[in-house]
Amino acid sequence: MPPDVDRVLKLLASPPARPDVSRGYLDLLGEEETHDTFAQRLMRSSGLPRIYEQAWRPVVFGLAKGGLLGPSTEQEYALARAWLDLAATPGATVLDVACGPGNVTRALAKGVSGGVTDGGLMIGADASATMLSRAVADTPPSAPGTAEVAYVRCDAVDLPFAGATFDAVCCYGALYLFADPWAALASMARVLRPGGRLVVLTTHRPGLPLLGAGLGALSGATGIRMFGPRELTDGLTAAGFSVVRRRTYGLMQFIGAVRGGPVPGPSRGASPDRGEPSEPTGPPRSR
Secondary structure (H helix, E strand, O other), X not given: OOHHXXXXXXXXXXXXXXXXXXXXXXXXXXXXXXXXXXXXXXXXXXXXXXXXXXXXXXXHHHHHOOHHHOOOHHHXXXXXHHHOOHHHOOOOEEEEEOXXXXXXXXHHHOOOOOOOOOOOEEEEEEOOHHHHHHHHHHOOOXXXXXXXXXXXXXXXXXXXXXXXXXXXXXXXXXXXXXXXXXXXXXXXHHHEEEEEEEEEEEXXXXXXXHXXXXXXXXXXXXXXXXXXXXXXXXXHHHOOEEXXXXXXXXXXXXXXXXXXXXXXXXXXXXXXXXXXXXXXXXXXXXX
16 A cells, blocks of 8 residues: 555544555545535536646636736745745645645645645545546655645545644635535544644625625525625634634635634534734735
8 A cells, every 4th residue: 555545544533444545546435426516516527627727726716816916826825835834844744625636735745935844744635536536647756855645535524534633724715615614614623733724715705785695696506605704714713713814805815723722523613712813915925
């Protein structure tokens, strides 16, 4: 068994007796596949993974972030590395929730610009077999100075990992697709160690009545949830996080948070620490 998969198995709450790694990733779902909304069906399609990183994400996310006024994709990655404080955590164990084709997973795994350093483990988790097949194909073997990278097909809401397992968790461009984002946040809180960091890139619904109503109708038709101005920060606090950083760009928002207090059970939150003020909405500085 590949050494990276062996490391992943040790992190699971209930490791399978006969792990399936036949497709290059650890498959914990088998033939189980659900198609709930239009957006979720699109993410599990065979065509989107081929164009996601080069075309779909730059165009769709670029427009949602306000075009040239928003951060570039590389600035997004730099912000994630900085807010997760990976450079200060040698040998970190990091989880990328709903990793898709692995673009953010690979960016976090870099041993440069504040990425996970040598000896660390970077895990990308997703429910889509087509996305993970693309992730495996596009991820080169680990080079000196970088983390080992492994992919797991699993329920991205009810994460299969043991509690207090990860130093950092990232969820970029996915929380708005989950039928129950609050259960997803609680699951991320559970697998984070106390003091562990979370960074989220998700939707933002401006507080304008007419625009808000239009976005609400679009959300209902597509299955893409538009989070209100305080909805996500309040949800993170309820899940046991201190919200320490927040930036908004157009219809998107970045939030960085720290896990506070004891690790919660599956449905029990911990008391949050006091959060720091939100940061200005200027472009993130590359590191």
